[in-house]
Amino acid sequence: MIEASRIQSLLDARKPHHSLPQPFYRDADLFDVDMEAIFHRTWLLVGFEAELAEPGSYLALAIGRSPILLVRQKDGTIAGFFNSCRHRGAQICADGHGRTPRLVCPYHQWTYGPDGRLLTAARMAADFDKDRHGLNPIGVECVGGCVYVCLSPAHAPDFAPFRAALEPMLAPHRLAEAKLATSIAIVDKANWKLVMENGRECHHCAACHPELKLSFPLSAADSTEKDEVELFARYAERMAAAGLEVGPRSGDWWHVARFPLNPGAKSFSLDGSPLVAKPMVEACGGDIGTLRWATEPNSFCHAAGDNAFMFSAIPTGPMETTVVAKWLVHKDAIEGVDYDLDRLTHVWMETNLQDRELAENNQRGVNGAGYVPGPYSPEAEEYVDRFVGWYCDRLREQLAIDVAA
Numbered sequence: 001m002i003e004a005s006r007i008q009s010l011l012d013a014r015k016p017h018h019s020l021p022q023p024f025y026r027d028a029d030l031f032d033v034d035m036e037a038i039f040h041r042t043w044l045l046v047g048f049e050a051e052l053a054e055p056g057s058y059l060a061l062a063i064g065r066s067p068i069l070l071v072r073q074k075d076g077t078i079a080g081f082f083n084s085c086r087h088r089g090a091q092i093c094a095d096g097h098g099r100t101p102r103l104v105c106p107y108h109q110w111t112y113g114p115d116g117r118l119l120t121a122a123r124m125a126a127d128f129d130k131d132r133h134g135l136n137p138i139g140v141e142c143v144g145g146c147v148y149v150c151l152s153p154a155h156a157p158d159f160a161p162f163r164a165a166l167e168p169m170l171a172p173h174r175l176a177e178a179k180l181a182t183s184i185a186i187v188d189k190a191n192w193k194l195v196m197e198n199g200r201e202c203h204h205c206a207a208c209h210p211e212l213k214l215s216f217p218l219s220a221a222d223s224t225e226k227d228e229v230e231l232f233a234r235y236a237e238r239m240a241a242a243g244l245e246v247g248p249r250s251g252d253w254w255h256v257a258r259f260p261l262n263p264g265a266k267s268f269s270l271d272g273s274p275l276v277a278k279p280m281v282e283a284c285g286g287d288i289g290t291l292r293w294a295t296e297p298n299s300f301c302h303a304a305g306d307n308a309f310m311f312s313a314i315p316t317g318p319m320e321t322t323v324v325a326k327w328l329v330h331k332d333a334i335e336g337v338d339y340d341l342d343r344l345t346h347v348w349m350e351t352n353l354q355d356r357e358l359a360e361n362n363q364r365g366v367n368g369a370g371y372v373p374g375p376y377s378p379e380a381e382e383y384v385d386r387f388v389g390w391y392c393d394r395l396r397e398q399l400a401i402d403v404a405a
């Protein structure tokens, strides 16, 4: 494991408001630090309640090296566990969606209930205690239909302020009763922080996202341009009349805000027209801009009037990140009738593939001997600066705890 003093000196070497020193983007030991200090101790968006429709429905995925499992319970709540058998550790459910009344380990068939309790284990000693060998739980919080997990809930930040902000703003979108249209994962050969720095700015959007820029406003809602201030004020008035709060509301690891799409655009399509015939939100004929919510370290979402989109970046190695994209639509929307899957996914998919090129290219340049951390634009890269500042603060906080322990 990396020495705490080395992390400390790398953090000390970082100039404020600049990109990180090279080892943060490249080194295997710092990747391990990121997983423990960041990914085990934060709330991570893994998907939506709509993916776990019935009691016994499950979703299995890996966070870094840790397979996890989310299971819908009989009482309607969602429980989360490490997806590792308490016998000799085998992964119990293969990654993906499924439904089963019992969780059966494929190795020696130890069998667990949906609540994680061990029900049967063959050929064990007479004094073997099943009650002490249930699945290890993880933290789960559901808000407005979104499912967040924390692998080490004792170290998680308080979820309540984020819930209080997101729940009322997301409620009109009815995500809990929506349906998952599709989920598409791609692998970026880049450190997760390069993927997220790229995802936290739209400085590159005009030049690099010809499809997205048709509907996505290139300057933020807090723009100081007079026309845009007026445009936003009119939008905020229209939303208020429809009972839709615009925010923004934010905490140190989350941000929620509603803002208009480009004039005339109702969704993330090439011509601005809706992508789904059955709207999720009826207000204003679905012409409600987008509700964006983002959580550190690794996600952002957009809910327009007709669909919701999720982006999350899961580190799988020092220079490898899986980007998971999901789309939700109205529960009664029928594929091929109310929406076309290729059209629904086109703009964000092109965007994610373009961003993969950008992140991988960024990684190549950063890996070289010529890389020197550079300054962020205060105007266009404010959220990148916030993300990297938050990251450094978390590592510092962790070092202080380790030293005290």
Ligand code: 3BY
Pocket: 198, 199, 200, 201, 202, 292, 294, 300
């Ligand atoms: O975080 C967002 O909302 C956007 C989507 C496109 C780029 N990124 C800044």
Ligand code: FES
Pocket: 085, 086, 087, 088, 089, 090, 105, 106, 107, 108, 109, 110
């Ligand atoms: Fe699961 Fe043996 S490892 S039953």
Ligand code: FE
Pocket: 198, 199, 204, 205, 209, 351, 355
């Ligand atoms: Fe981008």
